Amino acid sequence: MKICNLHDDIGTDIYEHRYDDPQRLDNYHYPKMKAGEIKMTALVCCFTGQQTYKEMQAQVLYLEQQIEQSLYFSYDNSKDIQCFIALEGLCGIQSDVTRKIQWLYQHHVRLAALCWNDDNALACGAKAGNKPLTDLGKECIIAMNDINMAIDVSHCCEWNFYDIARISNKPIVATHSNVKGLFNHYRHLSDPCLEVLYSQNGLIGAIPVRWFVTRDETKQTLDEFINIIDYLKNKVGIRHIALGFDFMDYIDDAPCMVEGLESIANAQNVVKKLYDRGYSENEVKAICFDNAYHYILPYLKY
Numbered sequence: 001m002k003i004c005n006l007h008d009d010i011g012t013d014i015y016e017h018r019y020d021d022p023q024r025l026d027n028y029h030y031p032k033m034k035a036g037e038i039k040m041t042a043l044v045c046c047f048t049g050q051q052t053y054k055e056m057q058a059q060v061l062y063l064e065q066q067i068e069q070s071l072y073f074s075y076d077n078s079k080d081i082q083c084f085i086a087l088e089g090l091c092g093i094q095s096d097v098t099r100k101i102q103w104l105y106q107h108h109v110r111l112a113a114l115c116w117n118d119d120n121a122l123a124c125g126a127k128a129g130n131k132p133l134t135d136l137g138k139e140c141i142i143a144m145n146d147i148n149m150a151i152d153v154s155h156c157c158e159w160n161f162y163d164i165a166r167i168s169n170k171p172i173v174a175t176h177s178n179v180k181g182l183f184n185h186y187r188h189l190s191d192p193c194l195e196v197l198y199s200q201n202g203l204i205g206a207i208p209v210r211w212f213v214t215r216d217e218t219k220q221t222l223d224e225f226i227n228i229i230d231y232l233k234n235k236v237g238i239r240h241i242a243l244g245f246d247f248m249d250y251i252d253d254a255p256c257m258v259e260g261l262e263s264i265a266n267a268q269n270v271v272k273k274l275y276d277r278g279y280s281e282n283e284v285k286a287i288c289f290d291n292a293y294h295y296i297l298p299y300l301k302y
């Protein structure tokens, strides 16, 4: 079954390997995605708080060039995998917010989170405490709405979440987050946040990274991950659930994902497990592809 993946730091990965593995997108990432039946993916550049705007631009330009040269990835549906550029963190933007968002959009960025775990000029990551969104952050949300760039709330703190949800005139997405109702982790969404996401027709991409599923290392399994999807189904309904894998096997040798999901090549194991757990074909399709596809499609005009 085809899958849409809302989060994987592949933009940063291929940039870091630009000298030792310049064909990495097509030669390393594509075969694994093909095996996992990925048909749409975010290619994410992750900016953790230290990067300047110039460094952000260099990474985006490199990714853009790699996509344009790719045999398999395209922004439209003309090659095997449809992709879009997404940014995790905008720490390099400290002035001229609107102009810089316009530049990023011109270079095919279609989704962005204002911060990673850092506290920057726009927003504050959930790991860094709780603060209101800054004035520059508000300007950023308005600029993103105006130019039609989707807004990711996966890493921001809860106060920022409510500010962004209130200011944005378009539905927001948490591309890779789980739920505080099952595991009270700073990165996860509380029930009131889920309520807001639901009421604004937003989307949540559940994340099967071990340490975001449960603290109990003996229970970091696909079954436990599906419990999160069950929880979301009860709270917000099937139409608001997607997948944001955030694989790290290509960054680190240590196992990062729940058992049975070693790399994106095994992504169909999620499909199998959803069927095992009684989800209907339409529900599995909605979670694995349709919901994310329909969410992101209005942003993908080129």
Ligand SMILES: [Zn+2]
Pocket (backbone or CB within 6 Å): 088, 154, 155, 176, 246
């Ligand atoms: Zn992340």
